[in-house]
């Protein structure tokens with residue numbers, strides 16, 4: 001493992017793959033719903049107009065089958081997602097309730113294909129990392145961290161983060177999951193709560209806020225004890241405060257856990273001015289987390305997640321793409337298909353607000369020390385004796401039952417299609433109501 005800050009130019013030049021399917025922006029959660037897949041298309045368009053595609057290989061993911069999703073999710077839940085549509089909803093009242101589909105997680109046209117698209121980039125990206133053909137994979141369509149084994153939650157249906165981690169576990173003994181979305185990464189934490197092969201680390205708003213979990217005392221169970229790390233935060237987190245807790249905790253995690261691969265969920269709802277969020281991070285402050293994780297030179301899967309103020313998200317994820325691709329980009333935005341969204345300043349970086357930071361230095365310091373104490377309990381290089389099967393299912397009925405399958409993935413032989421420049425620069429398309437918000 002390299003130490004951050006000692007990078008050389010050659011090490012800084014990482015091989016980056018970027019997964020994107022132009023169809024993703026055509027799905028629509030419904031009028032007034034804050035989650036807008038269109039933001040992925042806006043991000044892509046800005047990435048392209050900054051010329052960043054020249055620094056990466058751009059792939060259209062090969063679609064994974066529903067069987068690939070049942071490595072985590074229950075068969076009946078995935079079958080339900082396959083058949084449900086706005087036309088037949090009235091025939092599935094009980095299942096809609098049972099699987100928590102209908103309100104926050106609405107039924108919309110093409111729902112299953114949408115899940116397939118974002119999940120395929122994450123699983124395909126993990127497979128590509130496993131083949132050691134690339135150092136970093138980006139899939140901003142993914143990062144839907146709230147979905148449970150048999151339940152939709154918080155705008156998420158299929159948990160691509162969990163499925164990507166399972167793919168990485170085929171090759172790597174230990175996988176680290178880091179979550180900087182403003183919401184707790186509950187679905188991922190729950191899936192791996194009783195194993196020491198996956199450490200989950202989440203920084204999130206806590207207290208009368210969705211999903212309500214992620215207390216500092218929730219640290220994992222059985223073999224997974226001390227392998228779930230939660231930093232609960234209050235409104236108004238700013239760049240300096242975030243950096244002051246993120247860097248020391250992640251540095252300690254890297255030291256004690258020594259992961260073979262990292263999944264970084266980059267939810268953009270932790271940015272200042274988010275429609276649903278209440279933090280005050282700038283795009284640079286958010287990107288600093290990406291920069292820091294990158295500096296450890298561990299195979300890295302970078303995912304999207306939340307993000308509900310449409311003009312912020314493309315800025316944030318394009319900036320983070322530039323960090324990963326190792327190219328400085330100018331603050332003045334290039335002309336792009338969605339230029340009107342970025343007024344009045346048309347700049348990449350945005351000022352933060354003057355909201356009060358309700359996280360006192362004392363609180364941050366105390367919680368940081370608490371978490372560093374937990375990390376001190378982590379045994380060096382765990383994972384040689386892993387309890388699987390029965391024990392997992394008894395102690396964590398909603399989590400993963402490991403199959404310990406190290407065979408080559410039959411579903412995705414990584415035939416993700418490379419896109420040429422023509423395909424990368426696709427035409428502008430959007431649903432009329434996407435222009436709101």
Ligand SMILES: [Zn+2]
Nearest residue numbers: 181183269306
């Ligand atoms: Zn979120």
